[in-house]
Amino acid sequence: MCQDEGMQSLREAEREAGLESIATEIVAEVQAWSKAHPEAKWEELEEAVLKARQRFGERVLERLVAEREATRPVVGPRCSQCGAELQYKGQKTRYVVSSLGETTITRRYYHCANCKEGVFPLDESLGLIARRPWSPRLQRLTSKLVARLPYAEAVEVLAEVGGIRVSPSSSWRIGQTWGQRLQAELASEEAEQRAAGAAGTPGGSPGWGNDVPLE
Numbered sequence: 001m002c003q004d005e006g007m008q009s010l011r012e013a014e015r016e017a018g019l020e021s022i023a024t025e026i027v028a029e030v031q032a033w034s035k036a037h038p039e040a041k042w043e044e045l046e047e048a049v050l051k052a053r054q055r056f057g058e059r060v061l062e063r064l065v066a067e068r069e070a071t072r073p074v075v076g077p078r079c080s081q082c083g084a085e086l087q088y089k090g091q092k093t094r095y096v097v098s099s100l101g102e103t104t105i106t107r108r109y110y111h112c113a114n115c116k117e118g119v120f121p122l123d124e125s126l127g128l129i130a131r132r133p134w135s136p137r138l139q140r141l142t143s144k145l146v147a148r149l150p151y152a153e154a155v156e157v158l159a160e161v162g163g164i165r166v167s168p169s170s171s172w173r174i175g176q177t178w179g180q181r182l183q184a185e186l187a188s189e190e191a192e193q194r195a196a197g198a199a200g201t202p203g204g205s206p207g208w209g210n211d212v213p214l215e
């Protein structure tokens with residue numbers, strides 16, 4: 001094994017240890033909570049585990065994004081408008097609200113002196129939208145809900161089902177931004193269902209309420 005390969009596998013091992021330590025820590029937290037609440041009902045246990053799952057998701061996501069940022073090439077990227085080499089302006093932090101919870105990411109910021117434009121290459125490579133805290137998936141989920149429910153109710157469903165905190169005003173903004181795109185998706189979904197015709201369940205709401213009864 002050459003030295004580079006040795007370093008590579010060492011980094012892999014460190015990375016795996018890091019991710020495993022997140023899992024170990026969170027499992028220990030849940031166990032400690034359970035021991036401290038021996039009379040907890042299913043409802044409370046379910047909530048404690050859901051919260052733990054959310055913390056796990058947030059931290060794993062944070063770690064994976066930090067690794068991406070750490071391994072990006074150091075050479076300054078070029079401006080997509082004018083082609084000039086971008087100037088490195090230090091790191092900036094942002095929040096991403098996603099279906100996994102709230103994540104803080106730190107990434108390099110560049111500036112084009114010609115175009116007077118700022119660029120976050122990591123955000124672009126991840127497909128994150130500038131000046132909006134929400135992940136693409138969260139925006140899709142929210143826009144689907146606000147197309148069917150009043151904003152306040154959509155926000156409640158997101159919180160209860162996914163532990164996702166989105167304010168009614170944010171859900172409104174997401175609905176406005178994604179509304180047209182969603183309308184088109186819904187129309188084609190409905191057309192497909194009409195085409196499926198008699199095979200479908202009469203009056204059933206699409207994709208929802210398909211729970212299989214136990215008996």
Ligand SMILES: [Zn+2]
Nearest residue numbers: 079082112115
């Ligand atoms: Zn430029």
